Amino acid sequence: MFKKTSTFLLVTALLVGLSLNTSTVNASRNKKLISNMVTKKISADGLTSALAKVPGYSNPLISHKFGADPFAMVYNGRVYVYMSSDSFEYKNGSIADNDYQNIKTVSVISSSDMVNWTDHGEIPVAGANGVAKWAANSWAPAATHKVINGKEKFFLYFANNAGSIGVLTADSPIGPWTDPIGQPLITKGTPGCNVEWLFDPAVFIDDDGSAYLYFGGGIPGGQNPSQAQIANPKTARVIKLSSDMTHTVGSAVTIDAPFMFEDSGIHKYNGKYYYSYCSNFSGNHPYGAPPKGDIAYMTSNSPMGPFTYQGTFLKNPGNYFGVGGNNHHAIFQFNNQWYVVYHAQTLGKAMGITKGYRSPMINKVSFSQSGAINNVIEDMQGVPQIANLNPYIRNEAETIGWNAGISTEKCQAPGAMVSSVNLDVTSISNGDWLAVSKADFGSGAKSFKANIASTVGGKIEIHLDSADGPAIGTLNVSSTGGAQQWRLMQCNVQSIRGVHNVFFKFTGNSSQNLFNMDYWQFVK
Structure with a gap:
């Protein structure tokens, strides 16, 4: 292992948050990360410095992984x-470069709350260790939920690279997941679906319970498309889903999206259907x-169109963050506010590695009186x-x-929402820390x-409002005999009142x- 200095800390690339997975592929990938070090800055007081998402800001949503x-x-x-x-x-x-x-x-x-995000890990979707063993990849997922036969069910749609689209189901939003049909939901043999790229699904359930899937992309014409093919690729599609959400109904309909490239999106606002996409x-x-x-x-006035072009609302992230790449988004409403989630290479930029590794971002969306989407300010x-x-609850x-x-x-300890799905925080070194925003005591x-x-053991110092703020207690951590041998430990704290950011500073020799x-949990 490596010793910290006053200026830099050599740590594994796991510190950008690539967590261990159940699949052999991901496990071996992370072992490789252990042997490839990245350099992280250490502040003058010995604390590890935050990357990309700094205290007080809420983008990117996570910075311990991409x-x-x-x-x-x-x-x-909750927003998932x-x-x-x-x-x-x-x-x-x-x-x-990310391929x-x-x-x-x-x-x-x-x-x-839109600032504190819980990591639920990775769903093993594709490959020999995945749920959908027929699939090679799991790109650009989309998810929804619906009551089926009196029970809430969850549906995850994903792209098997650009060749097909699959669906998984679960009884909770975090799994465990199963493959209900054992094969792709959509292929180029599905009626109306013979397009260049079958990927980037977006799922939508209308007010009457009818469900639709939007997908597609690419430009016809091979390596030398004409300007007409570039301007009107006609590769976006929408198809109706069956009541069980795991089959299609009828033929897909073409959406003639100008300069279509990828990234289908769909939402409904004031009775209108908004189809959105990334231009080529x-x-x-x-x-x-x-x-x-x-x-x-x-x-459009209908979920299956025809759709009329209106304009743009989310610029390429390169306009705001100084590093571009592809653009991908989804619009959603939460607590009467509209948002857009998208990705940008903000964590990669903070690490000095801008090779196509992307991080999730969220900003507000607003509409004009006419229903036009106003330009989103990305920051x-x-x-x-x-x-x-x-x-005061289990956090x-x-x-x-x-x-x-x-x-x-x-x-290996039981989870809170689903017993079989749980994560822990690891890779903890002296001077590392994590924090939650606005805890109400x-x-x-x-x-x-x-x-x-x-x-090994160590200490958890509990600080208010900043990593070097007032310390109100210290939990002495003793060895439990194993990295997955769990024990509940407790310490007293000074009286805490009101709303505070809480920083857990980790120390050890x-x-x-x-x-x-x-x-963790505080006790009244």
């Missing part, structure tokens, strides 16, 4: 974001056409927190507002407890992982 092609689903007072699991690829021992070929899992995070990067884009790599939109500040965190340690130096992994707390596993943290 996540691309985000799609948001609102359920039971499903993402392609971007992770470093290597060539000759160096980090290579998406190793993406076989879907990452899931959720939040009830080819040919000439004349005045009135969507600029290259922007998110454009069309409207690192992000959106305000809409609810305080309750510190998963992987619920993170901000962090520095930590990672997450699959945990009300009239006061007297003690703190946490579920810990450790072979060993160069090994000090301990793992499953969940």
